[in-house]
Amino acid sequence: MEEVLQKLANLQYIDSRIDELKQLRGDLPEDILDIETDINRHEARINKLEEEQTNLKVEKDNLDLEIKDAQNKLEKYEEQQTSVRNNREYDALTKEIEAQKQVIENAESRKEEIEKRQEEIGPEIEAAQEELEKIKELHAEKQEELEEVVKDTDSEEKKLMDKRKEMEKELDDRYLRSYNRLREGLSNGLAVVAMERGAAIGMALPPQTQVEVRRKNKIIIDENSGRIVVDPSFFKKAKEELS
Numbered sequence: 001m002e003e004v005l006q007k008l009a010n011l012q013y014i015d016s017r018i019d020e021l022k023q024l025r026g027d028l029p030e031d032i033l034d035i036e037t038d039i040n041r042h043e044a045r046i047n048k049l050e051e052e053q054t055n056l057k058v059e060k061d062n063l064d065l066e067i068k069d070a071q072n073k074l075e076k077y078e079e080q081q082t083s084v085r086n087n088r089e090y091d092a093l094t095k096e097i098e099a100q101k102q103v104i105e106n107a108e109s110r111k112e113e114i115e116k117r118q119e120e121i122g123p124e125i126e127a128a129q130e131e132l133e134k135i136k137e138l139h140a141e142k143q144e145e146l147e148e149v150v151k152d153t154d155s156e157e158k159k160l161m162d163k164r165k166e167m168e169k170e171l172d173d174r175y176l177r178s179y180n181r182l183r184e185g186l187s188n189g190l191a192v193v194a195m196e197r198g199a200a201i202g203m204a205l206p207p208q209t210q211v212e213v214r215r216k217n218k219i220i221i222d223e224n225s226g227r228i229v230v231d232p233s234f235f236k237k238a239k240e241e242l243s
Helices: 002-026 028-081 087-170 173-184 207-213 232-242
Strands: 192-194 228-230
Touching: 002 173, 002 228, 028 087, 087 173, 173 192, 173 232, 192 207, 192 232, 207 228, 228 232
Parallel strands: 192 228
Antiparallel strands: none
């Protein structure tokens, strides 16, 4: 059992060091993801504005054609009106003339709206692109910062991960499952802790439990924290072997 306890302490020592290396990265990975989301949002907005700009131009061109067509019809109806033979034909042409004038008026009104929007949309796109460039620069800075941290810790982390895999193979599956389950359920990842001055992570252990821990012949679970408590000599040995 002493060998099992040592392997559990070794595994905890390795995992704690891996956790420390990951903490060196801080919030950088999450920050980068947030910035990438922001980049996507700005790019989508720019695409939407550019699409609107294109649609406005197409609509304006179509309105120009619509106005030209209505003007041609208007001239034709006005010319026909001078040679009508009865009031009915005159009234019919008058209605057509009024209809074409309304078409022209509506089209001209819409063109004014489009031109006003076109004046606004250009600066909006420019401002959005400038903001996007700033965000991309920040992303590059954060990415470079993260790469530097990873570069400094990557080699050690790989070695630790390799060592962890070796430990997993050496440890009985039931103990490994219990250890992993404990670690996953704890915020600080400390599934195995050393007894220091009769206490485990600051909480006093009963005298009988202290005795059992020092005997090193069974797995002791702290009733308060649910963690495995071992004699500090196991962690001392783990540090000597794995540092």
